[in-house]
Amino acid sequence: xxxxxxxxxxxxxxxNKKQSEILLNYAEQQDNYIQECTNDKINSKxxxxxxxxPNRITSEDIDYYQxxxxxxxxxxxxxxxxxxxxxxxxxxxxxxxxxxxxxxPTNIICFPDLSYCTSSVTLIHELWHIHxxxxxxxxxxxxQRLGWTIWNGILPEHLELHRRYNPDxxxxxxxxxxxxxxxxxxxxxxxxxxxxxxxxxFYNVKNNYHVTKLPNELIEYFxxxxxxxxxxxxxxxxxxxxDYTNFLDSPSFHELLSLxxxxxxxx
Numbered sequence: 001x002x003x004x005x006x007x008x009x010x011x012x013x014x015x016n017k018k019q020s021e022i023l024l025n026y027a028e029q030q031d032n033y034i035q036e037c038t039n040d041k042i043n044s045k046x047x048x049x050x051x052x053x054p055n056r057i058t059s060e061d062i063d064y065y066q067x068x069x070x071x072x073x074x075x076x077x078x079x080x081x082x083x084x085x086x087x088x089x090x091x092x093x094x095x096x097x098x099x100x101x102x103x104x105p106t107n108i109i110c111f112p113d114l115s116y117c118t119s120s121v122t123l124i125h126e127l128w129h130i131h132x133x134x135x136x137x138x139x140x141x142x143x144q145r146l147g148w149t150i151w152n153g154i155l156p157e158h159l160e161l162h163r164r165y166n167p168d169x170x171x172x173x174x175x176x177x178x179x180x181x182x183x184x185x186x187x188x189x190x191x192x193x194x195x196x197x198x199x200x201x202f203y204n205v206k207n208n209y210h211v212t213k214l215p216n217e218l219i220e221y222f223x224x225x226x227x228x229x230x231x232x233x234x235x236x237x238x239x240x241x242x243d244y245t246n247f248l249d250s251p252s253f254h255e256l257l258s259l260x261x262x263x264x265x266x267x
Contacts, residue, residue: 009081020054027104046193051093079263098196125242
């Protein structure tokens with residue numbers, strides 16, 4: 001897996017606001033995420049209180065968090081260190097994306113709260129999202145081996161109208177498991193939607209109905225995940241690889257590891 005055998009991997013916090021804006025503008029040219037949200041009625045409403053701009057951080061805080069980052073780099077799996085080069089970390093305003101860490105093309109991690117970057121689990125999770133985007137064809141093959149395929153059909157209107165967009169999955173938002181179940185992130189309160197308040201609904205394409213309870217097929221093959229992880233195969237695999245000791249009894253984790261290699265959990 002991967003093609004780059006370099007050891008130039010580094011995570012850099014971008015302290016210059018202008019440089020951050022340039023990187024985010026380039027990201028927007030690649031994925032059109034902000035524009036997609038703006039053009040969608042409920043996602044636009046959910047983001048009306050979000051300020052999606054770089055945050056000004058004191059030099060002391062930048063030094064502190066960069067030092068903390070440098071300490072936890074050693075916990076980053078070799079697969080990521082070999083395949084990725086520089087990763088740019090951009091501090092955003094606290095309200096951006098409901099305060100949730102996320103990634104943007106091609107190698108950007110956005111933290112509305114920089115304290116998240118001191119967690120090796122969170123950092124590794126976001127790095128896997130970068131890896132998934134950079135090696136999309138390989139990952140799509142992995143997802144297919146895990147029972148997922150891209151779904152390009154049309155959701156029932158009541159689901160599509162209330163679907164929350166995710167910057168980590170905006171390019172391929174809908175996947176179907178075993179040709180039956182499509183996870184759909186739905187705002188909890190459709191009258192007052194919030195980016196970080198979402199349920200995962202599951203649409204059964206064979207029988208044209210949806211449930212809010214996690215289907216047994218997903219529980220059995222992907223046990224032990226937090227409910228939000230079931231939104232997308234990218235989220236499922238990022239959760240498992242970033243905190244893998246919790247999934248050593250999971251059949252899907254062992255299949256995933258056979259496909260991606262043990263360097264994905266070796267640091």
